[in-house]
Amino acid sequence: MALSRVLKPARTAPPLPQSDFDPGVNNNNPQNDTSIPTCxxxxxASTYPPYDPSSPPAASPTTLLNPDATSPQPSTFIVLSTKDLVAFLDxxxxSFGHIxxxxRSHREKLTDVSPLEAGELGRYLRVLSAAVSRVTGVQDWNVVQNNGAAAAQVVPHMHFHVIPRPELKDKGRERFTSTMFGRGQREDLDEEExxxxxxxIRQMVKVVxxxxxKVEAKTQNAKL
Amino acid sequence: MALSRVLKPARTAPPLPQSDFDPGVNNNNPQNDTSIPTCxxxxxASTYPPYDPSSPPAASPTTLLNPDATSPQPSTFIVLSTKDLVAFLDxxxxSFGHIxxxxRSHREKLTDVSPLEAGELGRYLRVLSAAVSRVTGVQDWNVVQNNGAAAAQVVPHMHFHVIPRPELKDKGRERFTSTMFGRGQREDLDEEExxxxxxxIRQMVKVVxxxxxKVEAKTQNAKL
Incomplete structure (x- = not known):
């Protein structure tokens, strides 16, 4: 590798990618409607309003989550919907449990999210990983987030994948690699399932x- | 897909993976030394003490970050070191800039981190993505985090990869897929570079x- 690759950026001002977080435009302001009609x-996000993750709608069918709205096609199966974030089945x-x-706001890449949203993403990645793992019984999983076409991002609205990885006993490594990033075999979601x-998952998110x-309360008590 | 896959977990209590966050054991308590000698x-983490990301050691050579300690072999190139987190070059x-x-504490999987650590991971994933993208000039990148052997986790201490993805003009998709998860072509790190x-990256983290x-201060002012 040539050292010039490292030194190159220093010759000009630090590049500020267009997609970078712009403190003047966005964030932490629900009045700023960033939604893109074609996204x-x-x-x-605009179809499903937030709910308290500790009191998920126990609705079945899931459409009761928002009975008055036209459900996006194909159907959406929400597993989390907060002020800042939305999570749903892929x-x-x-794999089974891929979410x-x-x-909630339109952010193209991870660098476009606000610091607050970034913290929430981290917090709920842990919560959702625990919920998906417990519900599916699959102990291993990948967390993947792609930024830009060269990184295999398809929908230009920042999203993390949580992908359970059951033991690949007969499938082998080849299949594992080929199924990453959506270029391998994918099944349509069975709607009843x-x-x-x-x-x-919504109910397990509540548990987590x-x-x-409880941990928070314990920590607070320990400090008193 | 069979519906029984969904229904199976309900027959028993929700499984609590061993690796799951145990509120009684860990977390938010620096006195709990979780470090594993062989990890x-x-x-x-134990070699490099925390520093304020806004005042990174401008040290070159990097060993000045901790001149008294025996540097882990091979050399470690720290890009962030906080109370809770450590980041370094792979x-x-x-790819160039892969971190x-x-x-800082030993957590096997993402579900083993504390809620506080999870939030910090999210926050600094954004910061480090911005820093790596600006320093390398590469606008596209992947964020990947593998949990467990079936998900291609190699070092059993939870870690996120941030992997710049330069345009793959002559390399094609095949190479892209094969380089994910460390099974493709990887180069040794050039130490001088x-x-x-x-x-x-440390200096750019400071900028970000x-x-x-500044955004935080603006938001606070707007609330007053």
């Missing part, structure tokens, strides 16, 4: 969030 | 963190 994740899952977590799965609250 | 990331980078972000790169602080 499928903005559509989902409609073309790489997506995105910001998805409805049950999404409700299970309540565990967090 | 390379624990070695790095010693076998998939790892892990918790790495030293310059790590210092640049200062930008965040």
């Amino acid at each position: 499928p994740f903005c559509h989902i 409609i073309m899952p790489l 997506l977590l995105c910001t 998805a409805e049950v799965l999404a409700e299970r 969030v309540e565990e967090e609250e | 390379p990331f624990c070695h790095i 010693i076998m980078p998939l 790892l972000l892990c918790t 790495a030293e310059v790169l790590a210092e640049r 963190v200062e930008e965040e602080e």
Whole structure:
């Protein structure tokens, strides 16, 4: 590798990618409607209002989450919906329990999210990982987030994948590699199954969030 | 897909993976030394003390970051070191600027981190993504975090990869897929280059963190 690759940026001012977080424009301001009419994740975000993760709608069918709205097509199976974030089942899952977590506001890349949203993404990646793992019984999983076309980002609205990885006994490493990033074999989501799965995950998110609250209370007590 | 896959977990109590966050044991308590002697990331964490990301050591050579300690072999090039987190250049980078972000304490999987650590991971994933992108000039990148052997986790100490993805003009998709998860072509880190790169990233982290602080101050002012 040539040292010039390192030295190059120093010759000019630090490049500020267009996609970078602009402190003057966005963030932490719900009045700033950033939604893009053609963006499928903005559509989902605007269709499903926030709910308290500790009191998920126990609705089945999932449409009761928002009975008055036209459900996006194909159906969306929400597993989390907060002021800042939305998570739902991937409609073309790489494995059973494959979910997506995105910001409610339209942010193209991870660098476009606000510091507050970034912290929330981290917090809920842990919560959702625990919920998906417990509900599916699959102990291993990948967290993947792609930024830009060269990194295989397809929908230009920042999202994390949480992808359970059951033991690949007969499938081998080849299949594992080929299924990453959506270029391998993907199945359409079975809607009946998805409805049950999404409700299970919402309920498990509640359990995990309540565990967090207990830890928080303990920590607070220890400090007193 | 069979519906029984969804229904299976309901027959027993929700499984609590061993690796799951145990509110009774860990977290938010620096007195709890969780470090594992054989873990390379624990070695790095114990060798490099925290510093304020807004005042990074401008040291070159990087060893000045901790001149009294025996540097882990191979050399470690720190780009962030806080109370809770450590980030450094991958010693076998998939691309120029490939870094790892892990918790300072030993946590096997993402579900083992504390809620506080999870929030910090999210916050600094954004900061480090911005810093790496600006320093390398590469606008696209992947964020990847593998949990467990079936998900291709190699070092059992939770870590996020931030992997710049330059345009793959002559390399094609095949190479892209094969280089993910460390099974493709990886180069050894050039130490001279790495030293310059790590210092640049530390300095750019400072810039990004200062930008965040300005936004925070503006938000606070707007609320008054």
